[in-house]
Amino acid sequence: MPRLIDSTQPPLKFIPPSFNLLVLQIFGWLLPIILRYRTRPWLPAGIINIEAKNTKVLAELYQQFQAGKIRFLIAFRHPEVEDPLCMLYLLSHIVPKVARQQNISLQHPVHSYFMYDRGMTVWAGNWLGWLFSQIGGVPVRRGRRLDRQAIQTARELFANGQLPIAVAPEGGTNGHSGIVSPLEPGVAQMGFWCVEDLHKANRPETVLIVPIAIQYRYIDPPWSKLDWLLSKLEADSGLPVQSSSQSAIPSREEIYHQRLCRLAEYLIAEMEEFYRRFYHQDIPKTISSDTTSDLDLIARLHQLLDKALQVAEQYFGLQSKGNFIDRCRRLEEAGWNYIYREDLSDINALPPFKRGLADWIAQEADLRMLHMRLVESFVAVTTNYIEQQSTAERFAETTLLIFDMLSRIKDTTLPGRPNLGWKKAKITVGEPISVTERWISSQVDKQAARQAVTDLTKDLQVALEKLIAD
Template sequence: MAPETTLFFPPKQKPLLIRLVQSVSYLVLQRLYQCGLVVSEDDVAKLRAMAGTRVVYVCNHPTMEDGMVLFSLAARVGQLWHYVVAKESFRGFQGRFLQWMGCYSIRRGLGDRASIAQTLSLLKTPQAQVVIFPEGGCSYQNGTVMPFRPGAIQMPLQVIAQLTKQDPNTDLYVVPISLKYRYTQPMTAIIEDTLQGLEQALGIMAAEAGEPRTFYSRLLAIAGRVLARLETEYGLANQPEQDWNPRIDRLRNHVIARCEQQLDLPSNGTTIRERVYKIQALLETEEPKTIAEDDALYWTTVRLLNFDAIYDGYVADDPTPERFLDTLMRLEREVYQVEHIQPKAHRQAIFRVGEPINLKHYVADFRRDKAGTVGQLTEQLRQGVQTNLI
């Protein structure tokens, strides 16, 4: 893998082209992404009321299709937004097209100064509207929200603290947006086919799912086999008598430490997800030892992200078809060694828009206690997004 020479891709927004693409975004969403947009008129009105103001929209990130879905929401509202997008998406014509649509890149894991500077610059303009996924990456979970990265709040607070020195009445809003997908057809047959495919690939016999042989018992048998295989692959003793969550945590921590050791990286005590992003960023910019070694290490990071937010009980807590398939698709990525699994059927992308927060009311708190104010607002927004996941 050759090192990447272009470190930042700025937005090159082309308003007329964006309007043209927006005009067909509904059809593209339906035909290519098997998805329909659902948003109430009240929530559309909330978003339209933000026209002409500085706004940061923060949204959870459950699937790889969320960018197109957010773009379609902007089309529904009739606005032009900027989007912070992972740098690896900016390849070839796709990368140029993303820039024309108002997207700009971020290198996760290394502290991307160019991307941060771009965000700060945009937010200083009077009508900036920027979309950020504060989870930092795709969670692959339809019903729960991962911890938010503080930068999504720290950057707009930094800007409003500067702007209010000249004009105390300056507004800068943060708006939480919740996104959840729902299949529009019965999914029993698709779940059955997915279970059968995984059972066949793993050599699991019917008796191993226990009695009664339910979808959930079969899911547990598949997940148990995958977990045991991973433990063996990475040199860990199988402990089937132990609860799953400690086994999963042990495996994740062992694998990330092994990756860091391979690259001579110190563990900085941050989350596994942040540590994975740092490794991926280094793989893009540094000369590899060998192509095979580099590719193997990259695939290990993909596996870590796939299982980063998984825990025992995600399905049992709320056994919807969506949660079943969230988990089954994670297992498919691992078993079939595929980075991206296509949606299983047509879905609705359901949006709920929370109440806008005007950051000018937090400037005094921010000046007095930067870390405390950022932490409070970050968690407030995360909880708001989670609460609105209907």
């Protein structure tokens, strides 16, 4: 049984950024060690190498920024939780080194403000909120239609801060180095707001958005550890363990693909019956077959994800509108409103009866949100991700998503992922996109403004997808 919130909580207050250069320097010194041993210091896993491409572009942008010629926002891919650490390493270690090599003069520090999910401090602890505030973080409530304080703070920093600002336009991790999730429009909107703010202040700076891709590779393909992990998942699920070394299939990739599909089909069938029986969802029964295609499995998975979200949406009184990511964001905010009660001035002053009701609602809201957490892990899963490239990385990414799902159900809402081996990160800096050039055409009317945001978001999506395809 997962560990749940058992009582109502005070409101999640905004954590204002309080940039501290000393804290940033200390964190920068420790960063290589943190990247290597972030999770379990005694295991040979972590990121031991970060290589960057087109870094000179970023160094030149910082030089122009520091000269007062431009303002820019870094829009970086967010496949894994290590991404912010890699971005910090890029700015604090690689960019200054490249600048020195290219005789590009930069002032210290080379850093950026950044936006982060306020929910990170819920599961990690208050210390993380303190650390992020000291190194320039701005917390945002992802599910809120308008988190005014976060937006105003970020908007002010973008236009007037001493540093650029970094945002992950996907809004959260998707666990796939090779897939860019649909981008949220906030980054594009921030770009147009910045141009507007500069225009009102009669300032000449050009506003740019810089796409940056991050991808991960294992130093040595972790096939043996994948075998171990699949065996563990099979055992935890109740399936007979099928060791890859004992398979009659000659191709290693085919062996792992078969085991992964077998495990996925079994878990989908079990979860279909779970929602069919206990939540009264209308899910057609499917007869298992050895010839079940990946396409059939994905269709069943997407139907299952839809039903899981409907169970939570029905409880919170929400409509099933938008894609899976949109629906997850709305559910998260609805659950937080039931748990972190802004309508209660002092929860400790409540009479026992009302406090008991408040705790009851918080417990149930957290449990209902678990349906949404399960869906979050699989929003980027497609039919051909592994077929396109049958690499150890893609097998590992998909298997770890299944591990997350099982962990949330049997152990905890914060799964501690197993480390499969040392990794390297590849960071690719794309060509900056000018927002200033698009601003005049966006000022015709409200429809033109909305269309400009949509077009810029699409262009940024294409740019990020091209960077991971190169």
